[in-house]
Amino acid sequence: MKILFKSKFLLLGMVALSLQSCFVAKEYKRPQDVAPPKDLYRTDELPQDSINMAEVSWKEMFTDPVLETYIEKGLQNNLDVRIAIQQILAAEAYVKQGKAGYLPTLSITGQVTHQELSNNSQLGSFLNGTNDQYEILGNLSWEADIWGKIRSNKRAFEASYLQSVAAHQAVKTRLISNIATNYYQLLALDEQRRITETTIENRQKGLETTQALKEAGNVTEVGVKQTEAQLYTAKAILIDINNEIRLLENSLSILLGEAPQNIQRGELDDQKITTNMEVGVPMQLLKNRPDLIAAEYNLINAFELTNVARSNFYPSLRLTATGGFQSIDIDKLFDVNSLFATLVGSLTEPIFNGRKIRTQYEVAQSQKEQAALNFEKSLLTAGKEVSDALYNYKANTDKIDVKSMEFRAYSDATGYSEELLKNGYANYLEVLTARENALNSQLDLVNARFNQLKAVVDLYRALGGGWR
Structure with a gap:
């Protein structure tokens, strides 16, 4: 009988192994409706080819040694990066x-x-009213992966792990972009502060000149007060700039994983980005942008979990072995006669279970569709971000030229009007207007230079650069 039972058990095991090739699980294929279209970018100015600035390392992209030091420090100390690393370790445990x-x-x-x-x-x-029994049991159980349930679970865990890796890369990309943007903005504010401080000095001297002109009878007390008001306007602008600098230094310190502190930095005029503005082709986004990579792995995870939910409709084959020692006398627990063993082969098919399996499958299908839609949305958003960065760069490059000419015109107008005023040929209101326009134009020019640098950083991030 023992030989017959063992033969049946081995036969059941062989059948289970042979059935493992009969997978119900489907293979993942990227949906056609989320493939990047050729016109994903609005590139009116730049040609599209296989060259892509996203493949350039951030160390080559940013040439300011101070900025490079901050990026390196941020990648090591930033709390979001460290949190993302812990998420990777958790996902790796699920893969195992x-x-x-x-x-x-x-x-x-x-x-x-x-x-x-x-x-x-x-x-x-x-038994005289009492019974004592001592047992040491060993349970061995194995489920045959007939319908690919275990394989799909494994692939779902792997996709979740790779999603966490891509999410970590996305955090690094955003971090590098934020550090560079904040750094460039600080340089722009420094330049605006220098301009404003120079303006305050000039307006202080202008106020003294206006008071002398009043004493000479060339201007009235109204002119003096208007000059004085302009001086206070410049001082108020300086207060706002200094406040913005402090707040921005605090923000950059947090990005570096440090307490708010003073930030050492270079100058705006020294910033040179020599990397060519090459955007490549839209298909490259799927391998360069970490958030898109993460979105697709999220879709793969949902797809595999749908396979798992589908396999629950089919019977499961399980082989179970139980054995050990059992005795009513502890002294004889490890005796040969105390040994026992049970071998069970079971085939279970769910019939009625309160619609739980059907619900799980429908929920899994819905979550898979949500993941596909999120993937498509992320792709369209990526195309918009690339297009926005390209247009911002072009607009601010053109604006720099226009604002430079505007400032020169206002600067000349200021000089001419002041000279005419001294000789009694100009209205003092014209002088005040020219001065105010010259200051605003110069501050706007600095903003345009910063926005041009920011557009390059935004394009680099939008294409998926920074995490390599």
Whole structure:
């Protein structure tokens, strides 16, 4: 009988192994409706080819040594980056769990049972009212992956892990972009502060000149007060600039993973980005942009979990073995006669279970569709960000030229009007207007230079640069 039972058990095992090739699980294929269209970018100015600035390392992209130091420090200390690393470690643990799904489970249990029995019962009268039993059990169980459930679970865990890796890369890309943008903005504010301080000095001297002209009868007290008001306007602008600098230094310090502090930096005129503005082709976004990579891995994870939910409709084949030592006398627990073993092969098909399996499958299908839509949305957003950065760069490059000519015109107008005023040929209101326009134009010119640098950084990030 033992030989016959073993033969049947081995036959059941062979059948289980042969059925593993009959997978119900489907293979993932990228949906056609999320493939990047050729016109994803609005590139009116730049040609599209295979060259892509996103493939340039950030160390080559940013040439300011101070900025490079801050980026390096941020990548090491930033808390968001460190959180993302912990998420990778957690996902890696699930990957190991998925790989172990093919292996049998084994557990060992030690158990002592004491029973107080009725003396009037059949068993109680035989055992004098008490019963003690000692057991050491080993349980071995293995489920055949007939429908690909275990394989799909494994792939889902792997996709989740790769999604966390891509998310970590996306955090690095955003961090580098934010550090560079904040750094350039600080340089722009420094330049605006220098301009404003120079303006305050000139207006202080202008106020003294206006008071002298009033004493000479060339201007009225109204002119003096208007000059004085312009001086206070410049001082108020300086207060706002200094406040913005402090707040921006605090923000950059947090990005570096440090407490708010003073930020050492270079000058705006020294910033040179020599990397060519090459955007490549839209298909490259799927391998360069970490957020798109993460979105697709999220879709793969949802797809594989749909396979898992589908496999629950089919019967599961499980092989179970239980064995160990069992004795009513602890001294004889490890005796040969205390050995026992049970071998079970089971095939389970769900029939009625309160619609749980159907619900799980429908939810999984819905989540897969959501993941596909999020993937498509992320792709369209990426195309918009690339297009926006290109247009911002072109607009601010043109604006720099226009604002430079505007400032020169206002500067000349200021000089001419002041000269005419001294000779009594100009209205003092013209002088005040020319001065105010010259200051605003110069501040706008600095903003345009900053926005041009920011557009390059935005384009670099939008194309997926920075994480390499």
